Amino acid sequence: MKIEDGIIAVISQALTDLYAVGASEMPEIKLEKTKPIFEGDFTFVVFPVVRSSKKSPEETANDIGNYVLQHTTKVSSFNVIKGFLNLVVNSAEWIQSTTAFDTFVGKNLAAKNQKVMVEYSSPNTNKPLHLGHIRNNLLGYSLAQLLIKAGYDVVMANLINDRGIHICKSMLAWQRFGQGETPQSSGMKGDHLVGKYYVVFENKIREQTSPEIEKALQGQWSSADANIQKRYEDTLNKLQAAKEDKQISKLQDDIKELVRNQAELMQACQAMLRDWEAGNEEVLSLWNTMNSWVYEGFESTYSRLGVKFDQYYYESNTYKLGKDIVQEGLQKGVFFQKEDGSVWIDLSSDGLDEKLVQRGDGTSVYITQDMGTADLKANQFGLNKSIYVVGNEQDYHFKVLFLIMQKMGRSYAEGMYHASYGMVDLPSGKMKSREGTVVDADDLLEEMYQTAKSKTEELGKTEGMDDAELHNLYHRLSLAALKFFILKVDPKKRMLFNPQESIDFQGDTGPFVMYTYTRIRSILRQAESWTRPMEAAPSDMVLSSGEVQVIKLLNEYEVTIENAAREYNPAAICQYALDLAKAYNRLYNEVSILKETNEVIKKFRLELAESTATCIKSTLSILGIEVVERM
């Protein structure tokens, strides 16, 4: 039993004995960690019980404090400040609790016997990965590791968007302007090569349309297609009447879009998409080829980043799914059909609006296939939970999707969760591919590697390491810095990344936590042999305040993981890792292990050191960070 649980039980008893608080009216007793500026380990706030005690907060706190002191040996003393009862835990309790650390990694984190899917990454195949994907991948992977550690049975999935107009853009540009260029012939990574042609397409179409757009905005454009012409004229009229800047720029964008869509290149692109859907062999063959280049490129980035997947889904296979569910929904009366044949759901009673679930021509929209894949995933794995790691710009989409699955009576719907995360901003604002302000994932990884290398060389501590070890160090160190930097901030919040300032290796960073580990490992290497399991040290052994701090934190390992897993929040693991590393570094400066002459104390400190190292290694592995033995 946890120390605080024992104390809570005694406080509860105190309320009964002192103030005749009955079981039914017993408040939930919470112990808080005592703030460092006050003396004590746990604090009981008595304000909520003064109504029962009918005494002042100070008197109440003193009453309870005295009772606790008399009824348990877990507490050695207490002090009262206003309504705060600060309890000092008997150091014998701390010493005794350390014997549990031997096996603490996951000891009480029992199997949950629940299947959870974490879908993350989910890239488009027309462009290489960028910083936004990195946040997604790191969050997704870390979330999966966190849930595994918390006892869930996890499937990591990647739903690849390998079809659609955006891939056709790359394909068409390559076909027309690529002159047979391949990753082999150009020496370019496959995803970058395909991305290059996506940019070529955008540039060409801009060339083709910019004079026309000029004309169109001046009202001097016309289309042979009567429908288009009418839409153009309508928009133009609205534009002329528009007053607000926002509205004007929106209408101008509409016109640009209209003109762009009529451009020859865009028409050809749409024709290509139709050919693809019709199964045209030539198009399919090109599509297969270019996608294979992209996958090779992605795999290389994933592998360097250290993320993995158990299950891949491809939208080319899933995009038609969901139509059965549409039929089912119509029969159940969850959906309704409009005159043009389009199918909708009315969510106005849930505070949302009407949402299209299938087009008038019977084809799928985004949410149709998501309904289908939701069923597919759940049936394939028998999922209790299904987590989607997707940016917060899709909050609305997932709200709708989950509501639909609930209304369709899917039992797994309750376990659906959108792990929504904020964007990564640059100092200039949002990343925009059009303006070339995107931070490329591969470039960033390489820069981090070089930074790790130069910082390590500056310190000059790598004597005796061979090239393989050095490479391993730079690689792991660079990832530790990057991953920690990104995972440290609350996933829900947007975060800032400044490419001009390199990510720190000092202070609240991944390298700092890693460093703490290597310092401990160094001590353990130098210590003469000693054995596990831990023995209970003499209960009268005097602990330093630094040791108490470390022991307290080690005691919090499991609850930290449970909480972080429940909140789907790897950032909480980062905070814990920092707290532990800081506490150990303080202790490191406070007392020496190898110079300790009392063998009992020395062994206790070695055991505590090893437990701390194990704990650090474990928390870092949740973040996808691998430790090194020397740095």
Next chain:
RNA sequence: GACCUCGUAGCUCAGCUGGAUAGAGCAACUGCCUUCUAAGCAGUAGGUCACAGGUUCGAAUCCUGUCGGGGUCGCCA
């Protein structure tokens, strides 16, 4: 316009199921390597928790409004 979300030190972020004197790191300044790895430790300085009301014994935290940033409101994904 409607809805969602964020606003904490010069900068990047914790703290938010209400609790004490709001915490870290970076940057600045002071000390500490003949002592287990100084990628470290100790210290100084830096705050009207955007603003205004309200609820409460108690509000950075909950409620309302205002201002400011961002997002969403496609038969795109």
